[in-house]
Amino acid sequence: xxxxxxxxxxxxVERSGDAAPDEEPEHRFLFSAWHLVxxxxxxVMVIPxxxxxxxxxxxxxxxxxxPPTLLPSSLQFRNYTDVLQQAPFTRWFVNTLIVTIVVxxxxxxxxxxxxxxxxxxxxxxxxxxxxxxxxxLMVPFQVVIIPTxxxxxxxxxxxxxxxxxxxxxxSAFGIFMLRQFFLTLPVELEEAARIDGASRLGILFxxxxxxxxxxxxxxxVIMFLWTWNDFLWPLITIYSAQNMTLQLGxxxxxxxxxxxxxxxxxxNVMSMIxxxxxxxxxxxxxxxxxxxxxxxx
Amino acid sequence: xxxxxxxxxxxxxxxxxxxxxxLSLEIGDGEFLILVGPSGCGKTTALRLVAGLEKPSAGTxxxxxxxxxGVSPRDRDIAMVFQNYALYPHMTVxxxxxxxxxxxxxPKPEIERRVTEASAxxxxxxxxxxxxxxxxxxxxxxxxxxxxLVREPEAFLMDEPLSNLDAKLRVQMRAELKRIHQRLxxxxxxxxxxxxxxxxxxxxxxxxxxxxxxxxxxxQEVYSSPTNLFVAGFIGSPPMNLLRGHVADGHVHAGELSxxxxxxxxxxxAVGVRPEDLSIVGPDGPALDLEVDVVEPLGNQVVVxxxxxxxxxxxxxxxxxxxxxxxxxxxxxxxxxxxxADEPRPGDRIRLGLAPERAYxxxxxxxxxxxxxxxxxx
Numbered sequence: 001x002x003x004x005x006x007x008x009x010x011x012x013v014e015r016s017g018d019a020a021p022d023e024e025p026e027h028r029f030l031f032s033a034w035h036l037v038x039x040x041x042x043x044v045m046v047i048p049x050x051x052x053x054x055x056x057x058x059x060x061x062x063x064x065x066x067p068p069t070l071l072p073s074s075l076q077f078r079n080y081t082d083v084l085q086q087a088p089f090t091r092w093f094v095n096t097l098i099v100t101i102v103v104x105x106x107x108x109x110x111x112x113x114x115x116x117x118x119x120x121x122x123x124x125x126x127x128x129x130x131x132x133x134x135x136x137l138m139v140p141f142q143v144v145i146i147p148t149x150x151x152x153x154x155x156x157x158x159x160x161x162x163x164x165x166x167x168x169x170x171s172a173f174g175i176f177m178l179r180q181f182f183l184t185l186p187v188e189l190e191e192a193a194r195i196d197g198a199s200r201l202g203i204l205f206x207x208x209x210x211x212x213x214x215x216x217x218x219x220x221v222i223m224f225l226w227t228w229n230d231f232l233w234p235l236i237t238i239y240s241a242q243n244m245t246l247q248l249g250x251x252x253x254x255x256x257x258x259x260x261x262x263x264x265x266x267x268n269v270m271s272m273i274x275x276x277x278x279x280x281x282x283x284x285x286x287x288x289x290x291x292x293x294x295x296x297x
Numbered sequence: 298x299x300x301x302x303x304x305x306x307x308x309x310x311x312x313x314x315x316x317x318x319x320l321s322l323e324i325g326d327g328e329f330l331i332l333v334g335p336s337g338c339g340k341t342t343a344l345r346l347v348a349g350l351e352k353p354s355a356g357t358x359x360x361x362x363x364x365x366x367g368v369s370p371r372d373r374d375i376a377m378v379f380q381n382y383a384l385y386p387h388m389t390v391x392x393x394x395x396x397x398x399x400x401x402x403x404p405k406p407e408i409e410r411r412v413t414e415a416s417a418x419x420x421x422x423x424x425x426x427x428x429x430x431x432x433x434x435x436x437x438x439x440x441x442x443x444x445x446l447v448r449e450p451e452a453f454l455m456d457e458p459l460s461n462l463d464a465k466l467r468v469q470m471r472a473e474l475k476r477i478h479q480r481l482x483x484x485x486x487x488x489x490x491x492x493x494x495x496x497x498x499x500x501x502x503x504x505x506x507x508x509x510x511x512x513x514x515x516x517q518e519v520y521s522s523p524t525n526l527f528v529a530g531f532i533g534s535p536p537m538n539l540l541r542g543h544v545a546d547g548h549v550h551a552g553e554l555s556x557x558x559x560x561x562x563x564x565x566x567a568v569g570v571r572p573e574d575l576s577i578v579g580p581d582g583p584a585l586d587l588e589v590d591v592v593e594p595l596g597n598q599v600v601v602x603x604x605x606x607x608x609x610x611x612x613x614x615x616x617x618x619x620x621x622x623x624x625x626x627x628x629x630x631x632x633x634x635x636x637x638a639d640e641p642r643p644g645d646r647i648r649l650g651l652a653p654e655r656a657y658x659x660x661x662x663x664x665x666x667x668x669x670x671x672x673x674x675x
Contacts, residue, residue: 188383191350196397196444197371206396210387 056080056265063261079266089267091242092249097274099164099245100227106169107223108216114170115178116204120190136172141232149236163237164245168227174219181215182208221282228275246271299361299451300326301347301484306356308342316342318508320356327482331499333489335531339508340488344454347486349373360451376445377454381461382437384429390440391425397448415446418477435466452484459494471497492532496520504528526664529569529657530612535600535632537657539610542568549658552607552629555583556653560667567610569657572600575633578650587631589645599640604628610661
């Protein structure tokens, strides 16, 4: 949707130079047949979020009402304070934040190093090793849960945040993605830097990475979402409440006999805030590409 | 400053393509040497070998007194200007210029002094805070030059640095380059496929083809005595006309043309005629009968294209994207350059003569030049 909106005014401007002015209104008209498809899809996407928000402000009785009430009779903001009091929500939030930040930074660093090596350094067996790494993308997580668990236990990290961080510091996906991006950067820039006296690491950190903003941002967002929302691995490795992450902690709101849906939704809303913020700010990065502007124009 | 020597350098790529075949070259201290040839002739490979961006398969490369075969590019003390400039897009002009010095831990005041100096030489003072994206093509080119200048290297390596500029800017920068070289006198190896650049800039030029040196010499020397068919066809604009010829009875015959010659063997030759050596002659005597096809007035001269009877000789200097000529029967294309006063019209038939000593002869089998000593005509 946003694409049609940004392209149309540009096309209009281009046309206005050489075309007759009476052709213009056609291009200013922003409605497109696509909207008939996109608007319903957007509606379907938004409904669960709205419902979550609404439920988080309802009383417990209202949440159990059938048919569901879409507008609360009063806004129960105390649901939010109740969550914070009844559960170590802040603790979980901080845990999740620490794990996520470490995993994101780890991926940015290690995937950059590995991706650059696979993209630019010639070494024996490079292609084979790269294909092996890619092949691990095809192995389902369920298959490696037990071996990974045993390794992490070997390090004595079970029931610590380390168990959540260590196995995820580098990812095959990140290596693959960054390698592909690095390959698109003009190799002359790196040759110029080599002649200018930069070392391999210097080239990576001073030339390649500053030009890889969009790719790094994309990887960071993907790893952030993935780590923030991960449930299965924390469920297996974390037992004690003070080491839980948000997703794991939220699950404790669901009892076997009773679920406080309004509190659960209030907690959900709070856990989503960082993700929403991230999307808001990272979006700008996706569309920014400056990598080739130093070359001939 | 230093001299650069390549001795028996061969470069074979992984797919067994021989890019350079036993190249030996000596570039004197402060010399401006041009490597020129059609695309794929190995000239850029030669430059990249000197830069250290490629490793030679055989042979030695010496910069100054030092054999640099195993030395990394950063330790060779050379600076390179790339065809597409390769400016760092995320850095300002100042940081682009300073990058190489910073990487070498040059003290800050020294960096500042050199950047100021280079930007004064190249007129970049007002642009130091801009980024490459905010510069015009010519400005980017000058920044790329500046990045090499500030390093004060032993040698400059330039890989077609002017080929991305428009024609007018290219002429300006060509003169600018020559001025800078005269002022600083730094050993320069300059790769180009443009033979005007080769002729105007070089102290010496090296004509290359298929990874081999065809001729090394001063520009005028290469122009006036090409050692083989390839050089003859490549150097000169418009290029030399080459017709199939035959030697008999102390004369060489090519189409309607017949000229006295000292050469006796071999019988089959290529006759080369520079377009500017042709002139319009009267109805008597041997001459070429040119059927004018296209006339290009250039102001100070007219370039006339047409056909004569005879057959053309391929030199190997033809570029892949040259327009193929469609010729009927036994006609060969011919180009002549005249004074504007003599401007013919398309469709005219004119008689062209040339002084016998201005004809170049080449062995058709080997392509080598044949000595053609004829006394200057009366």
